[in-house]
Amino acid sequence: MDRTIKYDGVEGFIARLMDNYDVIAPVPREDRFVFDLLTEPSGAVMEYGTTLLPPVKWIYRNNEPLLKFDLEDIEKTKAVIDVRQQVLLFVHPCDINAINIMDEVLAEEPADENYLAIRRATVIIGYECLTPCREDTLCYDKGCHYADRGYDVIFTDIGSGFYVRVETGRGKEIVGGDPSFRKAVYDDRIALMLRRDEGGLRFGRAVAGEMGKLSHLLKENYDDDIWDVKGERCLSCGACNIVCPTCYCFDTVDEIGSDMREGCRYRRWDGCQLEGFCKVASGENFRDSAAARIRHRVFKKEVYLKKRFGRSGCVGCGRCIDSCMAGISIIDIFNHIMEKRHA
Amino acid sequence: MRPKIGVFSFTSCEGCQLQVLNLEDELLHLIEQVEFVNFREMMSEKGENYEIAFVEGSITRESEEGDLERIRNKAGILVAFGACAHIGGINVLKNVCPKDMWLTATYGRRDLFSDTIPVKRIKDVVDVDYVLPGCPIDKEEFLRFVQALVLEIEPRLPDYPVCVECRSRGNICLVEQGRWCLGSVTRAGCDAICPTYRDNCTGCRGLTEDPNIKSLFNILLEKGFTREQIESKFGLFNGLEGISGPGSTED
Amino acid sequence: MSLSAGGYGQNMLPVAATITGIDRLTDKDCVFSIRLSKGGILRFRASQFVILSLFGIGEAPISISSSPLDSEKSFELCIRVVGNLTRAVHRLSVGDKVGIRGPYGNGFPMERIEGRDVVIVAGGLGLAPLRSLIRHVIHERDRYGRVIVLIGAKRPQDILFKEDILLWEANPSIEVHLTVDVAVPPWDKHVGVITKLFRYVDVDSLNAVAAVVGPPIMYRFVVSEILNKGLFEGNIYLSLERRMRCGIGKCGHCQINGIYLCQDGPVLSYMEARKLKEAL
Incomplete structure (x- = not known):
């Protein structure tokens, strides 16, 4: 059963959430936003532009502990998962779609059990976009400007307050017992429909051409010049990987305490754009040009993940475009490739 | 021992x-x-x-x-x-x-x-x-x-640039804000402490193994910095690396 | 930070294992016999690999050099010193413990090799995984047709598994040919690249398979020789090398175009590998 909540009821709701969960919400950072652990219920922002890092990085965390070991006794090694009950608050649809992709990819056997355990302990409260949050986005091209699953509840601004769609049993528990919410009635549902219809019209395409053909066109243009052109410009800094909500490549590092007795093996974010990503101990580098690495990033999202999981690995959030100081844009790359069909 | x-x-x-x-x-x-x-x-x-x-x-x-x-x-x-x-x-x-x-x-x-x-x-x-x-x-x-x-093993330094650590901390890119920063060609390991406190990376940890100096130079020129300014930023710590802008005799 | 050990999270957890034997092959290669603790048995196929852990140092993928038919109690890893982990392993002694997880990868498809002539081409460290296959084939020799083994190395002193090779050479049911790039007396066998040995390869091409493992540069030339012998692309198996971290198809390092080598490989038929532009 769906609910509504008045604008002034939200803060109280957040305060009660904070009693039971770590609440991770969008907060301002200079003129931008980040998902951060809330310390005050009033700290959360509902209207925000795409965050610097996507919320999924609170599920797929950097420096996540995987194992604890004892240098004296190898038999004492044990797997660890640092699980905290947390709520990701006001997550945009693009980021919900990204979490859906991560869920599917990382659950593929042999599964990433650390991710799955933390994911299970994570409540997702969405916040629907009724207007594009930025210019350089292709969320509409990707059909990711809305989300139809992956959240426990999702808020939509309907003018008189928020309409709250309840998707899961856990979502029902969270809003069901909270005094700020009341049951949604017929008029609320009409308001929701109108708002969503209006909202949809505000989104437009960034890429000219049928997205369904992108994968095929990329494969046809594997040896296109665009990879070299972009590769010359690329700094191989890995920013696009780090900020991507569906990048999950990692390295592991062992760290030993200063007493040299115990240690921990951590997972650390890695990125396929970094020069050393495919370098082996003997020195051979199996993807040694920035051009080949950029191509790999684009193909991984649009060709390889699509083939394996039936959908593109890009949700069109635009973070990789935003974060590239060299100005490399997947919108430009996609448009270039789409034009190729006519060449 | x-x-x-x-x-x-x-x-x-x-x-x-x-x-x-x-x-x-x-x-x-x-x-x-x-x-x-x-x-x-x-x-x-x-x-x-x-x-x-x-x-x-x-x-x-x-x-x-x-x-x-x-x-x-x-x-x-x-x-x-x-x-x-x-x-x-x-x-x-x-x-x-x-x-x-x-x-x-x-x-x-x-x-x-x-x-x-x-x-x-x-x-x-x-x-x-x-x-x-x-x-x-x-x-x-x-x-x-x-x-x-x-432990008698080779000490290893990160082979990736400061950007990796900077982005992982959710920082706003200084270059994006129109400021100069050498983090994209500088070896990580500092946890991007300077950009995190909104100071430019001056490259004190030296260059990465395969830095794209040419591209960074062009990016900073496009942002409005002069060649002399950019060279002097590199010169602060990496003055012996022979870094110079496009068009110079050493280019 | 609270660290909670759960009943899950085992996919990246190595099990303890003991080094039960160390056999020095060359100045930089040793074979380590490994036995899992608590009576554990590693069930594997030829050319699968394990991920070996030294806690505090890290992990590395190492192919298994013994045959699944050799012994249930232990398996063998041929380890070359190339980095921190392998250097540290070389300092260990019999009785020391390491962490092992796996086996990973697909291994050679023995069921598709059965009943056929087998050409095995090993360049350098490529003999490490292929020794597993060779021993497997010898164990059940009557299930295969002609067996021809070509082995190449830089110098005579770099040849791995010399004791095995002596046995294979003495075995009338298989043919072994060796070559080195640089001869050092008293070397009296072939000198030159491994492709030169193909003049000894005489097989029923329609009913033969080839297994090739060696340095990256070797594949194109060797495959071209095998194709010249008339073998089908689908009957040529290559075991490739990439950087690997997780072994469970997640960390991304071993990806070759759309496949994860740790899960979908390391053995690929040439027919598959040919379609992957990053493979060869």
């Missing part, structure tokens, strides 16, 4: 040595693993039986070269310790400035330091086994470095 360590200082502010002393909580554990036999900032003994020499500072006087060679001959492992030792550091600014000018600007007189020579990195004088970069060095990295030596 504990490896014996000597810490030595040439021309520098000695801040890197201080970083070791700043390991207050770990220092007692550290001296269970290694034995310091010569460490001016920490102790008065001056042992000569060190196996591992950490050498701080750059070489700016001829007499220092002989001292450094003596250390090299005694040490099995020699580590260039901090930016001055590793890449020359800010001392290199002296090389690009007429002597009278920097003497007057710094000391108000020009009749000092008659024996000064152009700045050299440690590796310009003796063979260097390992580098511990940074201005100052990162004390955690120093700990891991010493652990590696105790």
Whole structure:
């Protein structure tokens, strides 16, 4: 059963959430936003532009502990998962779609059990976009400007307050017992429909051409010049990987305490754009040009993940475009490739 | 059995040595693993039986070269310790400035330091086994470095640029904001401390293995910086790397 | 930080294992016999690999050099010193413990090799995984047709598994040919690249398979020789090398175009590998 909540009821709701969960919400950072652990219920922002890092990085965390070991006794090694009950608050649809992709990819056997355990302990409260949050986005091209699953509840601004769609049993528990919410009635549902219809019209395409053909066109243009052109410009800094909500490549590092007795093996974010990503101990580098690495990033999202999981690995959030100081844009790359069909 | 360590200082502010002393909580554990036999900032003994020499500072006087060679001959492992030792550091600014000018600007007189020579990195004088970069060095990295030596494995530095750490912390890119930053071509390991506190990365940890200097140079030119400005940013720590903008004779 | 050990999280957890034997092959290669603790048995196929852990140092993928038919109690890893982990392993002694997880990868498809002539081409360290296959084939020799083994190395002193090779050479049911790039006396066998040995390869091409493992540069030339012998692309198996971290198809390092080598490989038929532009 769906609910509504008045604008002034939200803060109280957040305060009660904070009693039971770590609440991770969008907060301002200079003129931008980040998902951060809330310390005050009033700290959360509902209207925000795409965050610097996507919320999924609170599920797929950097420096996540995987194992604890004892240098004296190898038999004492044990797997660890640092699980905290947390709520990701006001997550945009693009980021919900990204979490859906991560869920599917990382659950593929042999599964990433650390991710799955933390994911299970994570409540997702969405916040629907009724207007594009930025210019350089292709969320509409990707059909990711809305989300139809992956959240426990999702808020939509309907003018008189928020309409709250309840998707899961856990979502029902969270809003069901909270005094700020009341049951949604017929008029609320009409308001929701109108708002969503209006909202949809505000989104437009960034890429000219049928997205369904992108994968095929990329494969046809594997040896296109665009990879070299972009590769010359690329700094191989890995920013696009780090900020991507569906990048999950990692390295592991062992760290030993200063007493040299115990240690921990951590997972650390890695990125396929970094020069050393495919370098082996003997020195051979199996993807040694920035051009080949950029191509790999684009193909991984649009060709390889699509083939394996039936959908593109890009949700069109635009973070990789935003974060590239060299100005490399997947919108430009996609448009270039789409034009190729006519060449 | 504990490896014996000597810490030595040439021309520098000695801040890197201080970083070791700043390991207050770990220092007692550290001296269970290694034995310091010569460490001016920490102790008065001056042992000569060190196996591992950490050498701080750059070489700016001829007499220092002989001292450094003596250390090299005694040490099995020699580590260039901090930016001055590793890449020359800010001392290199002296090389690009007429002597009278920097003497007057710094000391108000020009009749000092008659024996000064152009700045050299440690590796310009003796063979260097390992580098511990940074201005100052990162004390955690120093700990891991010493652990590696105790475990008899090669100490490893990150091979990726500062951007990885900076983005992982959710920072807003300084270059995106129209400021200059050398993080994209600078070796990580500092956890992007400067950009995190909204200061530019000046490249104190030296360049990554395959930096795209040309692209960064062009990006900064497009942002409105002049070639001279960009070269001077690189010159702050990496003055001996021969970095120059497009169109120059060295390009 | 609270660290909670759960009943899950086991996919990246190595099990303890003991080194039960060390056999030096060359100045940089040793064979380590490994036995899992608590009576554990590693069930594997030829050319699968394990991920070996030294806690505090890290992990590395190492192919298994013994045959699944050799012994249930232990398996063998041929380890070359190339980095920190392998250097540290070489300092270990019999009785020391390491962490093992796996086996990973697909291994050679023995069921598709059965009943056929087998050409095995090993360049350098490529003999490490292929020794597993060779021993497997010898164990059940009557299930295969002609067996021809070509082995190449830089110098005579770099040849791995010399004791095995002596046995194979003495075995009338298989043919072994060796070559080195640089001869050092008293070397009296072939000198030159491994492709030169193909003049000895005489097989029923329609009913033959080839297994090739060697340095990256070797594949193109060797495959071209095998194709010249008339073998089908689908009957040529290559075991490739990439950087690997997780072994469970997640960390991304071993990806070759759309496949994860740790899961979908390391053995690929040439027919598959040919379609992957990053493979060869």
